Amino acid sequence: MTYGFHQSIAGKLGVTGAVVKAERLGTTALQIFVKSPRSWKARKLKPAEAERFRDELSISGIAETAIHSSYLVNLGAEGDLWEKSVFSLADDLQKAALLGIDYVVVHPGSGDPQKIKEGALRAAELSPSGARLLFENVAGGGNKVGSSFEELRELIVGTSFGVCFDTCHAFAAGYPLDTEPAKVIVELNDIIGPDKLCLIHFNDSQGARGSAIDRHANLGEGQIGQALSKLLQLEDLQDKAFIMETPKESDAYNLRTFREWAGFTHSS
Numbered sequence: 001m002t003y004g005f006h007q008s009i010a011g012k013l014g015v016t017g018a019v020v021k022a023e024r025l026g027t028t029a030l031q032i033f034v035k036s037p038r039s040w041k042a043r044k045l046k047p048a049e050a051e052r053f054r055d056e057l058s059i060s061g062i063a064e065t066a067i068h069s070s071y072l073v074n075l076g077a078e079g080d081l082w083e084k085s086v087f088s089l090a091d092d093l094q095k096a097a098l099l100g101i102d103y104v105v106v107h108p109g110s111g112d113p114q115k116i117k118e119g120a121l122r123a124a125e126l127s128p129s130g131a132r133l134l135f136e137n138v139a140g141g142g143n144k145v146g147s148s149f150e151e152l153r154e155l156i157v158g159t160s161f162g163v164c165f166d167t168c169h170a171f172a173a174g175y176p177l178d179t180e181p182a183k184v185i186v187e188l189n190d191i192i193g194p195d196k197l198c199l200i201h202f203n204d205s206q207g208a209r210g211s212a213i214d215r216h217a218n219l220g221e222g223q224i225g226q227a228l229s230k231l232l233q234l235e236d237l238q239d240k241a242f243i244m245e246t247p248k249e250s251d252a253y254n255l256r257t258f259r260e261w262a263g264f265t266h267s268s
């Protein structure tokens, strides 16, 4: 099991700054954005910056890394927005290759699932990358695709894509992580296959079960509560990477709680 936080790349060290922050906390997994998540503008990544990142990563204790794609990406869109979404995702995949990052996480979007799959395949074709593309489950609402495990399976079947499982989103989509956490994971594994589950976004939820509200809470302080801790004991999840996307100001609290729940001492 590896674990850590989504870290910002703001500041003069750029992407390397995120590694430094993760290192300082003694975490072993890391997720970053490689551009502003609410803008279409791609951020330049100079070869020297990429090299510095890879060097720092190689001497760090960080074993698993992910890029989260832009929130504007909608692979289910039509026309120009679809094109922009494909190129934005291709840019993330290319940056992942340059940085030596393991995964690129994307929300499927809304619209036709076939179109979404086609968009992801197109992005992967434009940017051949060692990084694995992961579809993240979403909280649902509107005609968003990917709030159920069956929909995720449809998106990845017959491809090399994997899944990122967000606990807050699953709960908001109606999965009973508060009362039957183990059962939810059995269902997830049964439907998508254990080797397809690569990353877990480990967040509590401010919104109620089934509310479709995507608002993350500190571990144990949301509507899932202490039941969330049970996931860290499950055999099936021991080899996964856990990323917390919890409120930044509470990193110390969430890190302490995660380690307690996982039964880690400070250094493990």
Ligand SMILES: [Zn+2]
Pocket: 068, 107, 136
């Ligand atoms: Zn996400």
Ligand SMILES: [Zn+2]
Pocket: 136, 166, 201, 245
């Ligand atoms: Zn997430």
